[in-house]
Amino acid sequence: MDLTCNENFSNSCTAERDAAIFDDSRVMNNLLNDEVFSIPSCDYFQTVQNDIQPFMRKVVTTWMLEVCEEQMCEDQVLPLAVNIMDRFLCVCVIKKQQLQLLGATCLLLASKMRTTNFLPIDLLCAYTDYSVSYKHILNWELLVLSKLDWNASAVTGFDYIDQVIERFPWGAENGLLRSHARTLVSICYTEPSLIQTAPSVIAASCLCSAVRGLKLPSTNQAISDICGILNVNPSSIEYLVTVIDDAVAKVSTAKTGTKPAQGYECPQYGQPETPTEVEVIYF
CATH class of the missing domain: 1.10.472.10 (Cyclin-like)
Structure with missing residues (x-):
């Protein structure tokens, strides 16, 4: 009996896209309905x-x-x-x-x-x-x-990232989009001013910031799709995008060993x- 394992582990294994999760609108609706119970009171x-x-x-x-x-x-x-x-x-x-x-x-x-x-x-x-x-x-x-x-x-801002990216064609325009958006979500959760911000709004702001930062060919369409599927007013996230950019600048300053940003x-x-x-x- 040949028990040789021929699997190749040289590259990291990732799960394939699950249509039951990403093609069903009920998943996104349930996230949006349940997130109100996750926001600090x-x-x-x-x-x-x-x-x-x-x-x-x-x-x-x-x-x-x-x-x-x-x-x-x-x-x-x-x-x-x-x-x-x-x-x-x-x-x-x-x-x-x-x-x-x-x-x-x-x-x-x-x-x-x-x-x-x-x-x-x-x-x-x-x-x-x-x-x-x-x-x-x-x-x-x-x-x-x-x-x-x-x-x-x-429900956290992280839960929306893959849900949004996987539902639109522009999600595959840059392989770094997912990792950039997730990193921005993590940084947002260290910001005291965003404690009571809805997870969907955090996710929308981080995705829009990542899309702009990576200069995707479909930037305008992507921002419109993000705000539409997450029920977020595009004008309302402009301030949060500014907060995110400032937070990233503080983190970069701290890691380079220069003078810490005020309040950091x-x-x-x-x-x-x-x-x-x-x-x-x-x-």
């Missing part, structure tokens, strides 16, 4: 949290993004992790010293839901420079889930750390 900086400031969220979510990049997580992990964190902060008051612990816990939850290989707790502890323990993350995993009524699933990192806190009082929680 309030601006918790103003109404819930007394100790958390927008720049602190920026620092921690940027740290979360870097963890995902280093561990080569699936692109959908970060948006869901940040969404879980935002929804939790809408219902539970914490201290600023507990924010990185919350971020690590949300990364654990999101990686369990959106990937087959979730981020190990020991690894997340190492990324916090061991300022949080294995037990802390385990306890907070239950805390976060209980505060969200065990509903950790959510606070010198008072620097690298986010979590002191020993992480177990103190206000209900």
Whole structure:
């Protein structure tokens, strides 16, 4: 009996286009109908949290993004992790010293839901420079889930990217369009000003920004198709496209080692750390 395996693994394997997903309008309709339940219910900086400031969220979510990049997580992990964190902060008051612990816990939850290989707790502890323990993350995993009524699933901007690209001919004009749009979605989820922005609007803005940046031959048609299928007013995303471009510029500036952009990192806190009082929680 010949048991030789002739499969070629020299190139990465990707799933073929699934017509049941991309040719059925009900999929997009369900995403648009369900996304309202995924949007954080309030601006918790103003109404819930007394100790958390927008720049602190920026620092921690940027740290979360870097963890995902280093561990080569699936692109959908970060948006869901940040969404879980935002929804939790809408219902539970914490201290600023507990924010990185919350971020690590949300990364654990999101990686369990959106990937087959979730981020190990020991690894997340190492990324916090061991300022949080294995037990802390385990306890907070239950805390976060209980505060969200065990509903950790959510529609994110990432979920729309393939749905839109696969439905129009211009989606194949540039092989970089998908990766650029996904990268922009991840960056958007680190921006405090976009906490209550609908996922469909984030996706539309990121796709339009990517289309313009790559200068697709069908740029105008693509923007029209994107706004049409996502029920977004083209004029309403112009501001968000500007926000995205500014955010990308900040990230580029930070990675090149030049002077950090204002609001990107606070010198008072620097690298986010979590002191020993992480177990103190206000209900």
